[in-house]
Amino acid sequence: MVKVDRITTCLGLMVLLAILTGISYAQSSYGQSSYAQPGCAQPMPPDRASSPDLADPGSSEGRMMHKEGLPPMGVPVEMIVGGGGFALQNNETHLLRLNVVRLSPLEPEQIRDLLDSNKSIEEIRDAIKAEEGQSLYRGNMKLDDVVYPLTNIRVRPSGDNATVVDADLALPGSSPTDQTSVVGHIMATVYLSKGGWIGEGQLNVNSTAQKGSYHVLLDMMGHSHTKIFVTKKESQGSEERGVKK
Amino acid sequence: MRPNLRLTVLLIMVFLAIPFVSTALGANGSEQISLSIYVDNGSTNALVVGYMDNPEGLPFLNASERIYEKDTGMLYDVTGSLIKPDGGSWSLKFPLKGHYDEYHVVFYIPGMAELKEMDCSEGLEFLASSYNNSLIINVQGFDVSNPEVAISYQEPEKD
Numbered sequence: 001m002v003k004v005d006r007i008t009t010c011l012g013l014m015v016l017l018a019i020l021t022g023i024s025y026a027q028s029s030y031g032q033s034s035y036a037q038p039g040c041a042q043p044m045p046p047d048r049a050s051s052p053d054l055a056d057p058g059s060s061e062g063r064m065m066h067k068e069g070l071p072p073m074g075v076p077v078e079m080i081v082g083g084g085g086f087a088l089q090n091n092e093t094h095l096l097r098l099n100v101v102r103l104s105p106l107e108p109e110q111i112r113d114l115l116d117s118n119k120s121i122e123e124i125r126d127a128i129k130a131e132e133g134q135s136l137y138r139g140n141m142k143l144d145d146v147v148y149p150l151t152n153i154r155v156r157p158s159g160d161n162a163t164v165v166d167a168d169l170a171l172p173g174s175s176p177t178d179q180t181s182v183v184g185h186i187m188a189t190v191y192l193s194k195g196g197w198i199g200e201g202q203l204n205v206n207s208t209a210q211k212g213s214y215h216v217l218l219d220m221m222g223h224s225h226t227k228i229f230v231t232k233k234e235s236q237g238s239e240e241r242g243v244k245k
Numbered sequence: 246m247r248p249n250l251r252l253t254v255l256l257i258m259v260f261l262a263i264p265f266v267s268t269a270l271g272a273n274g275s276e277q278i279s280l281s282i283y284v285d286n287g288s289t290n291a292l293v294v295g296y297m298d299n300p301e302g303l304p305f306l307n308a309s310e311r312i313y314e315k316d317t318g319m320l321y322d323v324t325g326s327l328i329k330p331d332g333g334s335w336s337l338k339f340p341l342k343g344h345y346d347e348y349h350v351v352f353y354i355p356g357m358a359e360l361k362e363m364d365c366s367e368g369l370e371f372l373a374s375s376y377n378n379s380l381i382i383n384v385q386g387f388d389v390s391n392p393e394v395a396i397s398y399q400e401p402e403k404d
Contacts, residue, residue, distance in 0.1 A: 005251070071383060073351065073376075076279050076295035079318055082347070083277070097387075099347055101279050101296065108353040108379040111283040115292055115323070121310045125321040128294065142347075142387060 071149065072138045074103030075111065075128055080137070080155055081165055081190060083218075096203075096216065098188065100139035100153060100165055104131050139167060141186060143203075143210055146172050151182065162191035169205065183207040188216050276302075277347045280320070282339065284328060286355045287400070291337075293322040295350075302343040333399060334361055340393040348389050354380040354398055362397040369394065 080100040106128065114124050137153035148169040158164045169184035188201025199218035205211050280295035293311075297303075297320055300313045311322035328337045335358075339350065348369065358380045360373055368389035373382045384394055 073381065075281055077319070079277075079279065079296045082279075082296075097347065099277065099279070099349075107377060108283055108355070108381075109377070111292055111353070112286055112355060115283065115285045115290060121312055121321055121323055124292065124323070125312055128321075147387065 072103060072136045074105045074136050074138075076101050077104045077129065077135075078102040080163065081139075081188070081218075094214070095142070095144050096214075097142040098139070098165075098186070098216075098218075099141075100137055100150065100155065100167070102155070103136040103138055104128055105134065105136055106131050137167075141167075141169060141203075143205070146208070146210060148172055148184065149174065150186075158189055159191075162189055164189050165201075172208070186216065188218060190218060276343055276345045278302075278341070278345055279347075279349045281351045281353065282327070283353045284337065284355055289325045289328040289330070291324060291327050293320065293324060293327075295320060299343065302341045302345075304340060304342065331397065334397055335400065337396040337398070338393070339395075340391070342391055344388075344390045345386075345392060346388055348384070348386040348392050350384045350394065352380075352382040352384070352394075352396065354382070354396075356380075356400055358398045358400050360396070360398050362395075364393075364395040366391065366393045368392070 078101070080102055082099050082101075083097065111128075114127055119127070137150075137155060139150035139153055141148045141150060148171075150167040151170045153165070153167040155166075156164050164187065166187045167185070168182045169186060171181035171183050174181040184203070184205040184207070186201060186203045188199050190199035199216075201216040201218075203214040203216050205214070276298045278295070278297040280293055280297065283292040283294075285291060293303075296318045298318060300311075300320055303320075303322075311320065311324070313320050327339055328335055330336075337352070337354075339352075341348075356378060357375065360380060360382070363371060363373070363382070365371060365384060365386075366389065369384055369386040369392055371382055371384045371394075373380065375381070380398065382396065386392060
């Protein structure tokens, strides 16, 4: 009976420790994003707000920039890859999120013409989908708490039910249109398997504190559940981890 | 304490621990949103178009004309609930309910509008620029809860 009491007490303490660990991890693991700011409330000085050629470096939360400094613009028409999960490096786990959206290159004035044309929402949707022209892609990758804008994004089919996403990583905080700020590369193949989307690929980070080669594993269950596991390659070889399906 | 009671308490603690551990392990679904919002000329109408995992976070959907494609997650919505005249200016508010692992919304305001005030909830960052007769405000954030954007702008006086 005394032994059962001790076992029960030990189990209770372990459960309590698991609760406390879960609370502290949930509060700290995602909380240090490079985009984390205490809000961007600020009145805009009239002279700066109306002067698009004047970049305002005064605030870390919001900036006025040239159009070239903004991510690619257009109407989002398809989520190519989206989601996040855990990653492993030298037996440790790294968090990686990959997000790529396909954009229709419609100009804002074209969209407003649709609004002014009294078309139904179905007609507006069909007009957006029917727009011909070269699609644009916009995306980013988040490795642990560092966000890398994606540039030179290329998406192409590969065989049956497979899509290859190939992109360069831009320096965190830089414009994705700045070709001189490329600090890495990611290529991942996503394909349909047994009712869900899975994939894998390769990530190389060259010029930041996260420098290294990573093996990327994706496990997406529908467009709202994506888990990406990243294993950093050992210098002597690679260590692969299985994906729980 | 009786062993049976102690075991019962232990089991209750185990069930209470599951959601916390699951949260730490990232077992919760990830919510994403990638929208473009086009404000109409001189009216309160706006077209909301783009991708989101769950449209229930948009409180204005019930009062507007919209399409949500469940298989693709694409939303198409024309609404007059986001924008209100505010004296000589316009006030745009875009609140969302829920937690978003990734949040990216771009606002296109017509004409050479003057941005008067910008207010974002915690975790959001914005970039603003004028381009091709539009004021473009790009708002982005990660791991944000109940994100809200409030924009005050003034259209130029017509000649």
